[in-house]
Amino acid sequence: MIPGGYRMQTKTYLAPTKLEALLKIREEHGADAVILSERTVQKGRLFGKKPMVEIVVGVKSAEPEAKAEPRSAPKVEPKGVDEYDPTQARLRKLEREMQEMRALVQTIHAYITNGATNPSELPNMETPLIAATVDEHPLLRPLLQAGVEQELALELLRRVPRIPQNAAVDSLKRTLMARIPIGGALPRESRHRQVAVLVGPTGVGKTTTIAKLAAIHTLDYNRKVALLSLDTYRIGAIQQLRTYAELMKLPLHIATNADEVQEGLELFADYDLVLIDTIGRGQRDESNLQSMRQALQPVKGAVYLTLSATADTATLLDAAQRFAIFEPDAIILTKLDEAARLGNCINLALRSEQPLAYFTTGQRVPEDICHADAQTLACKVLSEVVQCVAKSPLLEKGGYRV
Numbered sequence: 001m002i003p004g005g006y007r008m009q010t011k012t013y014l015a016p017t018k019l020e021a022l023l024k025i026r027e028e029h030g031a032d033a034v035i036l037s038e039r040t041v042q043k044g045r046l047f048g049k050k051p052m053v054e055i056v057v058g059v060k061s062a063e064p065e066a067k068a069e070p071r072s073a074p075k076v077e078p079k080g081v082d083e084y085d086p087t088q089a090r091l092r093k094l095e096r097e098m099q100e101m102r103a104l105v106q107t108i109h110a111y112i113t114n115g116a117t118n119p120s121e122l123p124n125m126e127t128p129l130i131a132a133t134v135d136e137h138p139l140l141r142p143l144l145q146a147g148v149e150q151e152l153a154l155e156l157l158r159r160v161p162r163i164p165q166n167a168a169v170d171s172l173k174r175t176l177m178a179r180i181p182i183g184g185a186l187p188r189e190s191r192h193r194q195v196a197v198l199v200g201p202t203g204v205g206k207t208t209t210i211a212k213l214a215a216i217h218t219l220d221y222n223r224k225v226a227l228l229s230l231d232t233y234r235i236g237a238i239q240q241l242r243t244y245a246e247l248m249k250l251p252l253h254i255a256t257n258a259d260e261v262q263e264g265l266e267l268f269a270d271y272d273l274v275l276i277d278t279i280g281r282g283q284r285d286e287s288n289l290q291s292m293r294q295a296l297q298p299v300k301g302a303v304y305l306t307l308s309a310t311a312d313t314a315t316l317l318d319a320a321q322r323f324a325i326f327e328p329d330a331i332i333l334t335k336l337d338e339a340a341r342l343g344n345c346i347n348l349a350l351r352s353e354q355p356l357a358y359f360t361t362g363q364r365v366p367e368d369i370c371h372a373d374a375q376t377l378a379c380k381v382l383s384e385v386v387q388c389v390a391k392s393p394l395l396e397k398g399g400y401r402v
Contacts, residue, residue: 008058010036014043018053025057033057138162139172146381147343149313152350169382176346176378181355184302184330185371186213186273188221193269195301197276199292199326201319204308205334208363210277211244215366217273218248226268227252229277230261230295241277244365255295262298274301286322293325304357306332309339313347320352330357333372337361342381349377 015021018038025033037056042049139160143153156179160171186196196213198206210227217223227245229238229252238254245252253264261276268274276299279292305328307316320331331354333345349356359376362368370376 147341177374180374183355184357200306212366212369223272226271228264303328309336313344316348332358334360
C-alpha cells in the first residue's frame with residue numbers, strides 16, 4: 001500500500017532501450033509511476049534473441065485500501081521516472097544513429113532513382129548533398145543555405161550546442177548579436193554642424209536614403225537640414241532629390257567639383273546637418289571613383305558606405321574594398337525587404353571593418369529606415385535558418401523561437 005490508502009499495482013514494460021521504456025511509462029502514468037525493478041532480458045527465438053530492457057513500475061490503483069497500522073521502519077521508495085536524466089552523450093549517440101539511417105535511405109533512394117543495375121555500386125555511391133556527415137553540426141547546412149560562408153558558419157557554431165534545438169538556436173542568436181558590429185548613426189543633436197556623405201555603387205538607393213534621413217532629422221528631431229548633391233551623372237536622381245527638397249522645404253545645392261562642394265558647405269555654415277548625395281558609379285570604375293574622392297576633399301564629416309542587401313557576398317565585399325578609398329565610418333544596408341536571404345549581410349558585417357549604422361526596408365519616406373540593430377539582423381537570418389532546419393534531416397520540425 002502507498003501513502004493515501006491506495007493499493008499499488010505493478011506493470012511491466014519492455015523496450016529496446018531504457019529511454020524508450022521510460023518515455024512510454026511517462027506517457028501512460030506521468031510522474032506517478034515508481035520504478036520497482038530494472039533488468040536486461042533476452043527476447044525472441046533461439047537464434048534471434050535480442051536484448052530488451054524490462055522495467056517494472058508500481059502505480060496506485062483507483063480503489064483505496066483500508067488503512068493499516070504503520071510499520072516501525074519507514075519504507076524507502078525506489079527512484080522515480082523523474083530522476084532519470086538522459087545525458088548529452090546518449091542523446092548525441094541516438095542523433096548520430098538517426099543520421100546514419102537517413103543517409104543510408106537517401107543513398108538507396110538515389111541508387112534506385114539513377115537506375116543502377118549493379119548492386120555492388122551501392123556502397124561506392126556518394127551520399128546526396130542533403131545528407132550531413134555524422135560529426136556535422138545540425139545547424140551548419142541551414143546556415144550555408146541562408147547564405148553564410150562556410151568558414152564563418154563553422155566559426156559561429158564552434159561553441160553552439162547541438163541539442164536541444166531551442167538551446168542551439170538561442171545560442172547562435174546570442175553569438176551573432178555579439179559579433180555583429182553596430183554604430184555610427186547620426187545623433188539627434190549636436191553642438192556643431194554635422195556633415196554626412198553617402199557613397200556606394202549605383203542603384204543601391206543612396207538618394208532615397210538621403211531623403212529619409214533628411215525627413216527624420218527635419219520633422220522628428222526639428223533640426224535645420226540642407227542637401228548637397230554631387231550626383232550630376234544621373235539627371236533623374238537630381239530631380240528626385242529636388243522633389244524631396246521642395247516637399248520638405250529644404251535648400252539644395254548642386255556641385256560638380258571640389259570648389260563647388262566647398263561653396264555649398266560655406267553656404268550651409270549655419271545649418272545643423274548637411275547631407276551629401278554622391279555620384280552613382282560602378283564599383284569597378286576606378287577613375288571616376290578617384291574623381292569623386294577629389295571632389296569630396298573639402299568635406300569633413302561622417303562617410304557612410306551604402307550597399308544593397310540584394311547583392312551577393314562577393315559583390316558586397318568587393319564594393320567594400322573598392323570604396324575603402326573614401327575611408328567610410330559606417331555602413332548603410334538598403335533593400336533588406338527585397339533580399340532573398342541575408343547570410344550575405346552577416347558575411348559583410350563580420351568581415352568588414354565598419355559597423356552597421358542603418359537598415360532600409362522599402363521606398364517609403366521616412367518610414368522605411370531604422371537604426372541598425374544586431375538582434376534584428378540575427379533574427380532575420382535565424383528565421384531563414386529555422387525554415388531550413390524544418391527541411392533538414394538533422395533536426396526535428398518546429399519548436400524554435402527567434
